[in-house]
Amino acid sequence: MSSWDLVQEVFAGALKLGSEERERYVRKRLKGREAQIEEVLSLLRADSDGTSALERPAFDHLKGTSAEEAPLLGLEVGPYRLESFLSSGGMGHVYRATHSRGDLERSVAFKVLRRGLDTDALLARFHREQRTLAALDHEGIVRFLDAGALPDGRPFLVMELVDGEPITEWCAARELPWRERATLFLEVLSAVQHAHEKLIVHRDLKPSHVLVTSAGRTKLLDFGVATLLRSDDGSAGTTRIGGGIPLTPRYASPEQRRGEPVTTASDVYSLGVIFEELIEGDEGARVADLRRIVAKARHEEPTRRYPTVQSLVRDVRLCLEGRPIEARPDSLGYRAMLFLRRNVWQSVSAAALLLALITGLVGAEIGRQRALSEASRGWGAHLQAKSASRYLEDLLAEVTAEGADWETILIRREESLDRQFDEHPETEGLVRLAFARLWIERGRPERARPHLGRIAELTAPGAGLSPAEARRAEELIARGKL
Amino acid sequence: MRCDEQERAEHDHALYPDLRRLAASLMRGERSDHTLQPTALVHEAWLRLERSQAGAGLDRGELLGLAARVMRQVLTDHARRRSARRRGGRRARSPWTDIGHLEAPADWLLDVDAALTELERTDVELARLVMLRFYAGLTTDEAADAMGLSRRTFLRRWRFAKAWLQSRLREDHR
Numbered sequence: 001m002s003s004w005d006l007v008q009e010v011f012a013g014a015l016k017l018g019s020e021e022r023e024r025y026v027r028k029r030l031k032g033r034e035a036q037i038e039e040v041l042s043l044l045r046a047d048s049d050g051t052s053a054l055e056r057p058a059f060d061h062l063k064g065t066s067a068e069e070a071p072l073l074g075l076e077v078g079p080y081r082l083e084s085f086l087s088s089g090g091m092g093h094v095y096r097a098t099h100s101r102g103d104l105e106r107s108v109a110f111k112v113l114r115r116g117l118d119t120d121a122l123l124a125r126f127h128r129e130q131r132t133l134a135a136l137d138h139e140g141i142v143r144f145l146d147a148g149a150l151p152d153g154r155p156f157l158v159m160e161l162v163d164g165e166p167i168t169e170w171c172a173a174r175e176l177p178w179r180e181r182a183t184l185f186l187e188v189l190s191a192v193q194h195a196h197e198k199l200i201v202h203r204d205l206k207p208s209h210v211l212v213t214s215a216g217r218t219k220l221l222d223f224g225v226a227t228l229l230r231s232d233d234g235s236a237g238t239t240r241i242g243g244g245i246p247l248t249p250r251y252a253s254p255e256q257r258r259g260e261p262v263t264t265a266s267d268v269y270s271l272g273v274i275f276e277e278l279i280e281g282d283e284g285a286r287v288a289d290l291r292r293i294v295a296k297a298r299h300e301e302p303t304r305r306y307p308t309v310q311s312l313v314r315d316v317r318l319c320l321e322g323r324p325i326e327a328r329p330d331s332l333g334y335r336a337m338l339f340l341r342r343n344v345w346q347s348v349s350a351a352a353l354l355l356a357l358i359t360g361l362v363g364a365e366i367g368r369q370r371a372l373s374e375a376s377r378g379w380g381a382h383l384q385a386k387s388a389s390r391y392l393e394d395l396l397a398e399v400t401a402e403g404a405d406w407e408t409i410l411i412r413r414e415e416s417l418d419r420q421f422d423e424h425p426e427t428e429g430l431v432r433l434a435f436a437r438l439w440i441e442r443g444r445p446e447r448a449r450p451h452l453g454r455i456a457e458l459t460a461p462g463a464g465l466s467p468a469e470a471r472r473a474e475e476l477i478a479r480g481k482l
Numbered sequence: 483m484r485c486d487e488q489e490r491a492e493h494d495h496a497l498y499p500d501l502r503r504l505a506a507s508l509m510r511g512e513r514s515d516h517t518l519q520p521t522a523l524v525h526e527a528w529l530r531l532e533r534s535q536a537g538a539g540l541d542r543g544e545l546l547g548l549a550a551r552v553m554r555q556v557l558t559d560h561a562r563r564r565s566a567r568r569r570g571g572r573r574a575r576s577p578w579t580d581i582g583h584l585e586a587p588a589d590w591l592l593d594v595d596a597a598l599t600e601l602e603r604t605d606v607e608l609a610r611l612v613m614l615r616f617y618a619g620l621t622t623d624e625a626a627d628a629m630g631l632s633r634r635t636f637l638r639r640w641r642f643a644k645a646w647l648q649s650r651l652r653e654d655h656r
Contacts, residue, residue, distance in 0.1 A: 057619030
């Protein structure tokens with residue numbers, strides 16, 4: 001192994017350990033190679049000093065900055081001395097500062113409003129962040145310490161200094177299993193819940209605002225765009241985004257992107273996106289419930305998300321305990337309704353098709369329910385109905401995909417119907433019933449006929465369709481023949 | 483395959499001026515949208531290259547790498563023009579000089595560029611990763627994809643690269 005590769009390997013190995021054990025590990029691994037020991041230790045120091053400036057793309061550093069607006073290293077303001085530049089956000093620059101009181105010194109984060117941004121509206125926003133932070137008291141939320149103004153009048157904000165990594169990267173670097181990721185996520189939820197209880201919506205939750213410290217605790221940062229939910233009528237209300245607030249599209253809820261009123265449900269959405277990224281990091285996380293939690297948290301419709309962070313917490317806990325969660329996948333009817341709503345203006349025929357499909361499926365559903373209650377038919381029939389409904393659901397997904405030509409899809413699928421349900425005449429009957437209905441509703445009875453014919457065969461004594469299903473088939477046959 | 487390599491170098495050569503012009507015009511804000519991001523530039527560059535004859539021999543990863551290199555050049559040039567250091571090569575001075583020294587982002591970027599040039603001499607691949615992530619502004623997934631690395635490997639290498647650059651930047655300040 002080349003010396004360069006070795007340095008990288010030992011660096012990566014040391015990062016998996018707690019900060020106290022690292023040096024010993026490095027010295028042991030690189031025994032006798034003093035130069036490389038020094039190199040790795042220096043890299044580890046650089047890593048823990050923070051490399052967040054490099055996290056921000058080069059472009060962002062140049063954007064809107066000029067020599068006059070440069071960082072204020074070395075500046076002393078009251079008990080604070082600005083030591084190094086940490087990062088720049090949309091509103092201001094953040095520095096690492098030393099706070100001295102008597103003999104005691106500690107590092108703090110010092111945020112200054114960008115020069116030229118001190119308009120009334122932005123000043124108001126800066127002060128709002130200050131008030132927001134001051135109102136929060138939770139170990140998972142960065143602590144507000146002090147506020148004031150620079151000699152040139154720009155306001156500053158002093159906060160607890162959090163040296164950490166974005167939660168997604170922290171988990172990835174340690175290759176944590178999903179259970180540990182979910183447990184860490186619960187900590188984040190508890191912090192967001194605390195904010196919500198104070199009627200504060202964060203509005204910009206994303207991994208870079210959810211850090212994990214070297215002690216392994218999560219910290220929520222940057223309430224720069226947080227808002228207080230108005231409660232004029234005594235209940236928690238909603239609030240509208242002011243224009244031009246920078247949001248991160250990937251984590252912003254659909255209503256936020258549209259500039260609509262924002263509620264706690266928007267934070268739930270962002271949390272859903274973060275959770276999805278967290279669990280995707282572990283290939284072992286093939287738990288259907290996890291997916292369902294994500295789907296519910298980041299639902300397009302705010303009202304169909306988890307109503308509170310508390311309810312999201314409950315499901316994550318249940319999932320960790322291996323117990324059934326409360327989130328259910330969207331029903332087919334709901335998905336169909338969404339589809340209709342999306343496409344109503346463009347495709348009447350698709351709507352008709354779907355209505356037909358759903359009618360067919362309701363039949364299949366009824367079949368399933370009845371199967372459950374009829375002991376005589378037992379599990380076999382239940383499974384038949386279930387697999388029919390699964391087949392149709394799958395078909396629905398295919399025909400509702402963008403640009404899909406449903407007729408081609410149906411014809412292609414018809415070709416394999418015979419083989420598909422070889423051993424399961426009941427399933428085949430139910431599926432063919434749906435197909436027949438589709439064609440009839442579409443005004444193509446000639447294409448329904450083969451299905452109806454086959455259903456007639458299937459309804460022959462002993463073939464397995466129930467009397468009700470047979471009756472329905474007969475009705476269809478009659479209509480098809482008209 | 484020497485022949486291939488040569489061809490590729492020519493491609494680079496042919497595309498470079500075009501990309502430079504494109505990037506420079508974007509930097510000057512000549513476009514109507516004010517939401518310009520380097521990623522937009524890189525994607526746009528990629529689209530243009532994909533359609534153009536010149537880009538025919540390159541795959542997406544290579545094109546993105548090329549665009550990232552252009553972006554580095556353009557941003558560094560930009561930083562050089564803004565740098566206060568060019569006046570006598572000293573650290574910038576500002577209205578705050580009576581209470582402290584300053585380092586403007588432009589100067590910092592010039593230091594990053596110098597450190598990256600040093601890294602390039604040791605590890606070309608790692609330097610390429612930095613360009614995709616830091617200069618082209620690609621997300622972890624996009625950059626990992628462009629380099630053909632898993633997300634996990636990418637993050638591990640990126641963390642090392644950051645620490646390496648940071649340790650060089652720190653030396654500069656001493």
